Amino acid sequence: MTRPVRFTLNGSAVTAEVQPRESLGNAIRERLGLTGTQVACGVGQCGACTVLLDGAAVRSCLLLAVQADGCEVRTIESVADGDRLHPLQAALLASGGTQCGYCSPGIVLAVMSYLDEHGGGDPPTRLDIERALAHHLCRCTGYAPIVAAIEAYAAGQR
Numbered sequence: 001m002t003r004p005v006r007f008t009l010n011g012s013a014v015t016a017e018v019q020p021r022e023s024l025g026n027a028i029r030e031r032l033g034l035t036g037t038q039v040a041c042g043v044g045q046c047g048a049c050t051v052l053l054d055g056a057a058v059r060s061c062l063l064l065a066v067q068a069d070g071c072e073v074r075t076i077e078s079v080a081d082g083d084r085l086h087p088l089q090a091a092l093l094a095s096g097g098t099q100c101g102y103c104s105p106g107i108v109l110a111v112m113s114y115l116d117e118h119g120g121g122d123p124p125t126r127l128d129i130e131r132a133l134a135h136h137l138c139r140c141t142g143y144a145p146i147v148a149a150i151e152a153y154a155a156g157q158r
């Protein structure tokens with residue numbers, strides 16, 4: 001038995017018929033066709049499914065789609081401006097911080113949320129960045145190029 005859930009997705013009002021226990025990540029991918037949000041571990045440990053819910057980074061595999069009713073949801077598809085990458089995406093690409101790219105959408109959204117929340121003042125320290133990435137697994141890069149890209153992006157934003 002499905003039920004409708006209504007929310008704003010990347011600036012557009014959407015309605016999706018979802019199962020009561022269906023995750024937001026699954027609804028975004030399977031019901032609404034946006035496949036940039038990765039659903040990998042299904043238990044909130046890898047961070048690949050991160051989306052922004054009312055501006056806060058959340059792991060969409062742990063959130064029921066019905067919990068997003070009436071909320072604003074942003075996925076990685078909302079970050080670039082057409083073919084022009086967001087500066088954070090460009091910094092990750094330039095630094096080699098994307099390799100396979102599977103974790104990149106979640107990392108981009110988590111870092112954007114973190115910097116929005118902790119913006120202004122001094123750029124984040126390496127420890128701040130590591131905390132922002134605490135719930136994200138990357139099996140390719142060893143994190144050094146990801147952290148370097150975030151440092152470069154954050155310094156350029158100040």
